[in-house]
Amino acid sequence: MRRLSEERTKLVFAKLTKYIGDNLQRLIDRPDSVYCLREQKNRVYYMSEKILVLAETVSIDSLISAGTCIGKFTKTGKFLLHITALNLIVPYAQNKMWLKSTAEQQFLYGNNITKAGLGRITENVSQYEGVVIFSFNDLPLGFGVASKNTFDCKAADPMAVVCYHQADIGEYVRSENSLL
Structure with a gap:
């Protein structure tokens, strides 16, 4: 595993900043x-430095992944x-939307969210x-971009x-169907 170049690091941080804002420093430290x-x-992994030290002892050809692919x-x-970044984004998310129970399934099938399915939204979303998209039970369902x-x-x-x-937890089920 290698370090990201400065250009690629900026791209990753820009994408994460879109969802968590100024909390990016908290994600690293x-x-x-x-x-x-x-x-x-071409896949980016998020891991502790302790895991990184252990991963460096394994040869590149034998290592499949280490940490979380984000x-x-x-x-x-x-x-x-990827949807695997959801657990990292949720604690630091600044903008949130809650879906009505009737719209949850449509979102989990990969569809956009309409006004009819929107339950609540945080203030000052640009x-x-x-x-980050939640159910009314505060279960994180995925993430998207406010239109x-x-x-x-x-x-x-x-x-x-x-x-x-953008991504939802239903992708696991949909991708498994394509493997069969």
Whole structure:
């Protein structure tokens, strides 16, 4: 596993900042240990430095992964967050949306969120800002990008899209079906 280049580190941090804002420092310097990002085969892994020391003892050919894979770089050089980053984003998320129970299943099938399915939204969400999606039971369902700011969401048509789907916990089930 190798360190991310400065350019790639900026891309990863920019994507994470979209969801957690100024809490990025808390994600790296945690009370239990210092965490770092490493790259292997265009995938970015988040792990403690203790795990990194252990992973360095294994040869590159034998190591499949270490830590949590939070995303990957595309062939065009963009960084995409995976659903596995959800557990890292949730404690530090600044913008949140809660779905009505009728809209949860549609979101978990990979569809965008309409105004009719929106239950609550945090104040001062800007357009095109990252949001974490929750059920009314505060179960994190995934994350997306707000298509409208908070004020426009309240005044929108019931069928207007208020959040673009990025990733959801239903991806595990959908990807397993494609493997069969």
